[in-house]
Amino acid sequence: MNEKELNLSLRDIEYLIVGQGLAGTMLAFELHRRGKDFVVVDSPSGEKASRIAAGIINPVVFRRLTKSWLVDDLFPVLKETYRELEKLLSCQLLHPLKIDKILGKEEGSFWLTKSIENNLESYIHSEPDTTFHKDGIEAPYGIGKVFNAFRADLPLLIDRFREFLIQENRFIGEKLDTNDIIRETGKVQWKNITAQKIIFCQGFRASDNPFFQSVKFKHTKGQVLDLEIPGLNITDMVNKGMFVLPLGENRFRAGATYRWEFPDTIPDHEATAELTEKMDKIVKVPYSITGKRAGIRPTTHDRRPVLGLHPDTPEIGIFNGLGSKGAMLAPYFAREFAHFLCGESDTIHPEVNLLRYYRKK
Known part of the structure; x- marks a missing residue:
């Protein structure tokens, strides 16, 4: 894709969003709907669980x-x-x-x-x-x-929304290093951009963010299989300890595994064996594996999203932890966070509020 370069001559904006997975995309859309001035920065090679997820x-x-x-x-x-x-x-x-x-x-x-x-x-x-x-x-x-x-269709959403951001001169395809952020009261600066708020939507990489070390992340690795099953004529998804999702033209997706300890994001033989063992109990016609994909779901200790502004540095915020139900949770909580950021509401649902990790014991 030929990406239009963002004009980086000293630019003052309201919001700088870091990450354009599902969370960053949905939050950016809510800010767009409100006519806010924002920019999204995202690493072109960044791994996203949203691209692996079936979006169920x-x-x-x-x-x-x-x-x-x-x-x-x-x-x-x-x-x-x-x-x-x-x-x-x-x-x-x-x-x-x-x-x-x-x-x-x-x-x-x-x-x-x-x-x-x-x-x-x-x-x-x-x-x-x-x-x-x-x-x-x-x-x-x-x-x-x-x-x-x-x-x-989360991959299509992310790709098309990125194209939209590029057309609107609101996208930077670059990895943001938190060491390059300059904090001042009421604003942050990154390179030639000054923003009133910077919101991190980094997926599982939020664990490395120095501003949110108090958040108890408990990420999970998931693997799915792409299948070809010529003898299976179904239009509804089948579920029994896993899902088998028809995609048309004899193509199916099956998954998913959950691993709380993992060394990398590479599909592994153990997960493939687990999925095929379950598949064989459901599907009784021959199938072939055409692809294997794995990703890391951004998940918190209580399986709830985390969003809000840092209590000590309110110029810095986070929207993360959507987990395996991100396709369902993201629209609602992106809207709730946008309400909060734009002064339309002064509360965030207590079960997802970032402050649950900063309350005094």
Whole structure:
């Protein structure tokens, strides 16, 4: 891509966003919607979990069959946000999705009971489908159907939004070194840019950020497989301890693994073996692995995002920790953070507020 150079003659802006993964993209969009003056800086070679993620938006936690955290609040915002982005970027980003959860021998009654107890009727069919049959899928005890789910095309979102930023003269393709930041009361300076606020959206690399060493990150490595399965004719995603997502033209994506200890972001044989073992219990037709990809999900100790301004240096902020549910969480919390940054609100949800890591014991 030929990137238009940003005019770096001494420029005063309101916000400098560091990182253009999912968090940085969504926050930049919210600031754009408000007509704010901002610039995004991102390393062209930076690794992003958003490029690996399947972008699945599932409103249900299968293990306990409960609603996903805040889902009733998240869904209206995410639908509106992705649709607005689609108009801005002239592409489809949000795809309706149905999920077939393969049930075990005793799970049918559990599904029926919990779907009613936990008020899931807006997202799933309460009655399990015990007549379910698809050639190539092993589901002897039927399936539970999630009918209100989505897939967000995160790589397309990031690529198209970067093009938009370049056109708007708001993008710098460069790695930012925190040692180059000059802090002054009420502003920060990086090279020839002076900003009222600098917001770090660095994904797992936030662990190395000297301004946020108090944040308890607990990142997870995840691996997915790209598959070709000519004999599997399904249009809905299948789930049983993993997902098998149809992408059209015999292409599928399957995943994902979770590793809390890892040396690198390279796909590994152990994760591949774990996924293929689970695949073989679900898919009963031949398949071939066409690709393996791995990434590190930015995750905190309590599995909640982290956002806010540093209590000692409020010119510096963070938006991170979206984890495996980033496609669902990012629109809502980017909007909430933008409300806060722009003075439209003076509060941040306590479960995601950065200050939870700085409270006095």
